[in-house]
Amino acid sequence: MNEEKPNIEVVKNLIKQKAVQHRQHIKRCQEAERYYRNENDILRTGVRGRDNEPLRNADNRIPRNFHGLLVNQKASYAFTAPPLFDTKNEGLNKKIADILGDQYPKVCKDLCINASNGEVAWLHYWKDADGHFKYGIVPPEQIIPIESADLERSLIAVLRTYKDIDFQTGKEITVWEYWDAERCYSYYRMSSTVSIAGLAPYNTFQLPDENGQGNVFMHEWGRVPFIPFQNNNIGTNDLKNIKPLIDAYDKVFSGYLNDLEDVQEIIMILTNYGGADLEEFLHDLKKYKAIKVDDDGDEGKGGVETLTINIPVEAREKFLEMTRKAIFEQGQGVDPDPQKFGNTSGEALKYLYSLLELKAGLMETEFKLGFGELIRVICEYLHAECGQIVQTWTRSAIRSDAELADIAAKSAGIVSNKTILKNHPFVENAEEEEKQLRKEKEREREEMGVLPDMFPQKKKPEKEPGKESQGDE
Numbered sequence: 001m002n003e004e005k006p007n008i009e010v011v012k013n014l015i016k017q018k019a020v021q022h023r024q025h026i027k028r029c030q031e032a033e034r035y036y037r038n039e040n041d042i043l044r045t046g047v048r049g050r051d052n053e054p055l056r057n058a059d060n061r062i063p064r065n066f067h068g069l070l071v072n073q074k075a076s077y078a079f080t081a082p083p084l085f086d087t088k089n090e091g092l093n094k095k096i097a098d099i100l101g102d103q104y105p106k107v108c109k110d111l112c113i114n115a116s117n118g119e120v121a122w123l124h125y126w127k128d129a130d131g132h133f134k135y136g137i138v139p140p141e142q143i144i145p146i147e148s149a150d151l152e153r154s155l156i157a158v159l160r161t162y163k164d165i166d167f168q169t170g171k172e173i174t175v176w177e178y179w180d181a182e183r184c185y186s187y188y189r190m191s192s193t194v195s196i197a198g199l200a201p202y203n204t205f206q207l208p209d210e211n212g213q214g215n216v217f218m219h220e221w222g223r224v225p226f227i228p229f230q231n232n233n234i235g236t237n238d239l240k241n242i243k244p245l246i247d248a249y250d251k252v253f254s255g256y257l258n259d260l261e262d263v264q265e266i267i268m269i270l271t272n273y274g275g276a277d278l279e280e281f282l283h284d285l286k287k288y289k290a291i292k293v294d295d296d297g298d299e300g301k302g303g304v305e306t307l308t309i310n311i312p313v314e315a316r317e318k319f320l321e322m323t324r325k326a327i328f329e330q331g332q333g334v335d336p337d338p339q340k341f342g343n344t345s346g347e348a349l350k351y352l353y354s355l356l357e358l359k360a361g362l363m364e365t366e367f368k369l370g371f372g373e374l375i376r377v378i379c380e381y382l383h384a385e386c387g388q389i390v391q392t393w394t395r396s397a398i399r400s401d402a403e404l405a406d407i408a409a410k411s412a413g414i415v416s417n418k419t420i421l422k423n424h425p426f427v428e429n430a431e432e433e434e435k436q437l438r439k440e441k442e443r444e445r446e447e448m449g450v451l452p453d454m455f456p457q458k459k460k461p462e463k464e465p466g467k468e469s470q471g472d473e
Helices: 004-036 066-079 090-100 104-118 243-263 278-288 313-330 347-352 354-381 401-410 417-423 430-454
Strands: 084-086 120-127 133-138 143-147 155-166 171-179 183-190 216-218 226-230 267-271 303-307 390-392
Touching: 004 066, 004 104, 004 143, 004 155, 004 171, 004 183, 004 243, 066 104, 066 243, 066 313, 066 354, 084 090, 090 354, 104 120, 104 133, 104 226, 104 354, 120 354, 133 354, 143 226, 155 226, 226 354, 243 313, 347 354, 354 390, 417 430
Parallel strands: none
Antiparallel strands: 084 390, 120 133, 120 226, 143 155, 155 171, 171 183, 183 216, 267 303
16 A cells, blocks of 8 residues: 555654653553552562671561552542433433443543553543444553644544564564554564564454455544543652652561561570580570580680670651551552541541542543543444533542431522432432432322222212302301
C-alpha cells in the first residue's frame, strides 16, 4: 500500500522521540506494582551496614504493604458502588447498562488500581466480529499517548507496544500499533533486535474485501478508540509520596527483628579455661552447671563473662509510630488502627475520611472525563442523542446510616424524591427504587379498590315525594 511507507516512518520517528520518556514511565509503573504486591526494596537490599558487624548474623527482611493497603482502600472507597449514569432517558439508560454489562464494576476497580500504580489508566473499545460494542483495560506500560500542542491537549494518536509470539518462527516479537482517528497500523520487530530500523509491517488483520491479511485496520470510530483515566491532576502515582517512608519503616522494623534474634545469642568470654576444647565446655555447662578454670600463676584468675547487645527499644517504637502516621498522612488514607476509631460517629467519622476523600475527589474529577467520553461513544454506537450526562458517585465508608436516613426523611418536600433516593443509605440504584415504589403504590391502590367490594355500604332510603323527614319538622 502507498500509505504504509510514510506511516512506518512516522512510527519510527515517534518511537525514537518517546523511547526514553516511555522507559522511565515503565520503570515507575513496575516499581509501584512491585510495592502493590508487597515486593518492597527491603527484599533486595536488606538492612545496610550489617555485613561488617561480626556480632550480627540475623538478616530478616520484612516488607510492610502500606502502598497496597492505601491503593485498595481508595479503590474500595470510590468503586465498591460504581458510578451510575443518567442521560434523562430511561430507555437509553437501560441500553447503556446492558452494554456495560456485569464486568463494569470490576473494570472500574481495575482502572483505579492501574491509575494509582501507573499514573494513568487506559480503556480501549472496539466492535467484535458480530458488531457488538466491547471495551477492556490496556496496561499503562503499553501506551504512549500522542497529544496535540494546544491548551486542550487532546488525544490525536496512540502508540501501543506489547510482546507477542510469531507462530511461523516461534520467536518472541515486539509489536507496535499506531492508532489514529480512522485506522490502526501494525508493525513488529524481533525482540532480540535493539534497533528500531528493523521495524516491518505486521500482517495481522484480515482484509474485508481481499484474500489474505494486511497491517492496516479501519476502525471507523472517527476518534482514537482509547480513553485515558488520569490518577490526579499532576499525573503521578500513589507511591511517589510514601516510598521513602515505607523504605525507612521496613529498615527499622527489620533491623529491630534482627537485633531481637541476635541478642538471643549470648557470647561467652572464657579466661584461663581449664578444659580441652569448647565442646567440653558446653558439655560441662549443660551437665554440671559448672566449668573448670585455671590460674595462670601471675595473679590472673580464670573466669567466664557474657557479651550481649543492647537494643534501644523506646526510640525505635517512637520512630515506627511516627513513620506509620506520616505514611497515612502523605498517602492520604485512613489508618485502620482500632484505637483511632473508638466510639467515633457522625461528623468525627467524616474527619477520619477527610484525606481519603480529598484523594478520591481529585481522581473522580479526572475519571468523570473518561467515563463521560465512554458513555458518549456508546450513545453514538446506539445512534442515540446524548445531551448532558449526570454521573452519580457513591462512597463506601464507615458512616452513620441512622443520621443519613434521618436527613433524607427531613428533606422530603424540600428536594426532589429522586435526589433523596440517590443519597439514601439503603438505596443503591435510584431508578430501580423508583420502579419498586411505583409497583408498591399500584398494589396499594388495587387493594384499596378491593376493600369496598368486600364491604358494600348500605344505601340510604330515598325520601317519598311530598313527605318531610322528622328531623325537618
